Amino acid sequence: MLNNAPALELDEVTRRFPARGAPGALFTAVEKLSFSVRRGEFVAVVGPSGCGKSTILNMVAGLDRPTEGRVTLGGEPVTGPSPHVGFMLQKDLLLPWRTIVHNVEFGLETRPLNGAQRRERALAELKRCRLLDFAERYPHQLSGGQRQRAALARTLAIDPDVVLLDEPFSALDAQTKLVLQRSFAETISGSGVTTVLITHDLSEAVAMSDRIFVMSERPGRIVEEIEVDLPDRENPIARRALPRAQDIMSHIFSMLHLDEKVDA
Amino acid sequence: MSRTMTMTDSAEAPAAAVPAAAAAAVTAPAAPARPLWRDWAGAALVPAASLAVLVAVLLAWQFLPPLLGVPKYIIPQVTDCLSELVRMYEQENLVMHFVSTATMSVVGFLAGGLLGAAFGYALGLSPLWEKVLSPYLLALQIAPKVAFAPLFILWFGYNAWPKLIVTVLVVFFPILVNVLQSMRTVDRDLVNLARAYSMRKSQIFWKVLFPSSMPNLMAGLRIGATLAVIGITVGELVGGEVGLGYLITYGEGQANTAMVFNAIGLLTVIGIAMYWAVAAIETRVLHYIPRAAH
Numbered sequence: 001m002l003n004n005a006p007a008l009e010l011d012e013v014t015r016r017f018p019a020r021g022a023p024g025a026l027f028t029a030v031e032k033l034s035f036s037v038r039r040g041e042f043v044a045v046v047g048p049s050g051c052g053k054s055t056i057l058n059m060v061a062g063l064d065r066p067t068e069g070r071v072t073l074g075g076e077p078v079t080g081p082s083p084h085v086g087f088m089l090q091k092d093l094l095l096p097w098r099t100i101v102h103n104v105e106f107g108l109e110t111r112p113l114n115g116a117q118r119r120e121r122a123l124a125e126l127k128r129c130r131l132l133d134f135a136e137r138y139p140h141q142l143s144g145g146q147r148q149r150a151a152l153a154r155t156l157a158i159d160p161d162v163v164l165l166d167e168p169f170s171a172l173d174a175q176t177k178l179v180l181q182r183s184f185a186e187t188i189s190g191s192g193v194t195t196v197l198i199t200h201d202l203s204e205a206v207a208m209s210d211r212i213f214v215m216s217e218r219p220g221r222i223v224e225e226i227e228v229d230l231p232d233r234e235n236p237i238a239r240r241a242l243p244r245a246q247d248i249m250s251h252i253f254s255m256l257h258l259d260e261k262v263d264a
Numbered sequence: 265m266s267r268t269m270t271m272t273d274s275a276e277a278p279a280a281a282v283p284a285a286a287a288a289a290v291t292a293p294a295a296p297a298r299p300l301w302r303d304w305a306g307a308a309l310v311p312a313a314s315l316a317v318l319v320a321v322l323l324a325w326q327f328l329p330p331l332l333g334v335p336k337y338i339i340p341q342v343t344d345c346l347s348e349l350v351r352m353y354e355q356e357n358l359v360m361h362f363v364s365t366a367t368m369s370v371v372g373f374l375a376g377g378l379l380g381a382a383f384g385y386a387l388g389l390s391p392l393w394e395k396v397l398s399p400y401l402l403a404l405q406i407a408p409k410v411a412f413a414p415l416f417i418l419w420f421g422y423n424a425w426p427k428l429i430v431t432v433l434v435v436f437f438p439i440l441v442n443v444l445q446s447m448r449t450v451d452r453d454l455v456n457l458a459r460a461y462s463m464r465k466s467q468i469f470w471k472v473l474f475p476s477s478m479p480n481l482m483a484g485l486r487i488g489a490t491l492a493v494i495g496i497t498v499g500e501l502v503g504g505e506v507g508l509g510y511l512i513t514y515g516e517g518q519a520n521t522a523m524v525f526n527a528i529g530l531l532t533v534i535g536i537a538m539y540w541a542v543a544a545i546e547t548r549v550l551h552y553i554p555r556a557a558h
Contacts (some may be wrong), residue, residue: 061460081460093457097475097552109471122463158461237462 005075047215376435388447427499441485
């Protein structure tokens with residue numbers, strides 16, 4: 001891995017899919033998408049639903065390949081699932097038949113570790129996510145926010161270089177969301193991992209990230225890149241209160257012409 | 265919200281700095297509104313009523329037929345059935361017949377269950393074969409499997425094989441269909457997660473697909489356990505000289521209605537025992553699923 005290479009780079013990436021119901025036809029999910037993420041940076045990708053955000057995630061995670069262009073991680077092209085990438089979805093994807101600590105071990109089971117090492121690693125991660133007391137519980141015994149924290153612990157347990165978060169807060173109620181955003185921000189700052197947050201929530205993007213890529217409707221393209229030059233990245237609640245955060249938000253709002261839209 | 269969380273919440277409630285009177289007022293609706301003795305009475309009421317129904321039915325069975333002039337070869341009295349049961353035990357080698365039917369049911373159930381599950385997983389893993397075979401599977405599933413019993417006797421003779429094969433066929437399909445269903449409806453994101461962790465196909469199967477199919481497999485096994493007794497009984501009715509099904513045809517031939525009643529009762533006992541055994545295994549295997557509130 002090259003040390004000066006960006007942690008993650010998309011270079012002129014296009015992904016087309018066969019259109020459903022129309023044999024032979026193709027639709028373009030994302031088109032000529034280019035961006036790069038520095039090591040340790042927290043980047044948010046925002047855009048309307050159906051703009052190909054999840055397609056980006058799948059290509060970075062190595063679950064899908066670009067039709068054109070290329071995706072590189074630390075300078076290496078992505079050809080399949082990478083042990084250096086962790087991803088997390090809106091659904092916690094905890095296995096209901098496993099205890100929380102056993103769930104956190106899930107991603108470690110393809111690593112050259114023995115059972116005791118796995119357990120140790122998982123418990124350390126649960127401690128960081130303040131879930132140590134729940135290690136032996138089953139997922140159904142936890143609240144929605146705790147389950148998402150357990151999913152983050154599982155994601156970070158494999159010690160990834162890049163973490164992809166696909167709308168991890170969107171299924172939660174407003175208060176849990178704020179608390180969990182802060183908890184995630186602290187944990188991610190503490191681990192120094194490079195993070196890509198995919199979201200449709202503009203304020204969430206401003207509160208949590210260093211840089212924001214705004215995407216257009218399908219075919220997804222980046223229409224603007226915003227440098228969020230704000231302090232308190234590890235505390236989104238404090239950051240939301242900054243007057244400058246409000247300015248950035250209203251800038252994005254006006255850029256997306258949201259006030260002119262009639263249909264939703 | 266899970267039960268455990270609710271318990272934690274209520275455990276934390278007294279710690280809150282609320283005046284005692286206000287706390288009592290808040291918690292009062294959550295506490296049982298009725299006195300305890302009434303709860304116990306309520307809990308005992310249902311089994312008592314069930315027992316009363318049983319007693320009423322047995323009494324009616326014992327005394328109504330003679331009153332209405334129904335002959336014993338149509339409906340024998342309860343006491344007739346009991347004395348016939350003792351006679352069957354002493355003279356008809358009842359224990360041997362019972363054990364034969366019970367073991368055959370269990371063996372047929374296990375073989376049918378294993379085969380059904382194996383085919384279910386195999387077809388679930390290969391959508392192409394599922395598509396190729398699904399019309400035939402559907403046809404076989406609809407065909408009344410017990411009707412094959414005479415055919416199997418023609419092919420294999422008067423031994424244990426015909427009834428075992430019928431039972432395997434009867435048990436096979438519900439389990440196959442249930443397992444296949446779970447393989448089709450497994451959360452694709454879970455599979456993608458496992459793929460993202462660089463798991464091989466076999467690892468994905470054993471760590472994700474197989475455990476997530478457990479609720480469906482168990483539901484299939486529960487259905488199969490009761491069907492197994494039907495399969496064996498039909499096999500014994502059609503041909504053979506052992507088993508409770510044979511005792512039914514034998515009793516019928518002698519116009520010994522009490523013997524038929526007893527054999528049917530004992531077959532039910534076997535079915536219930538197998539169902540309970542599977543249900544007990546199910547609660548152990550699926551311990552991680554929250555119990556539905558009563």
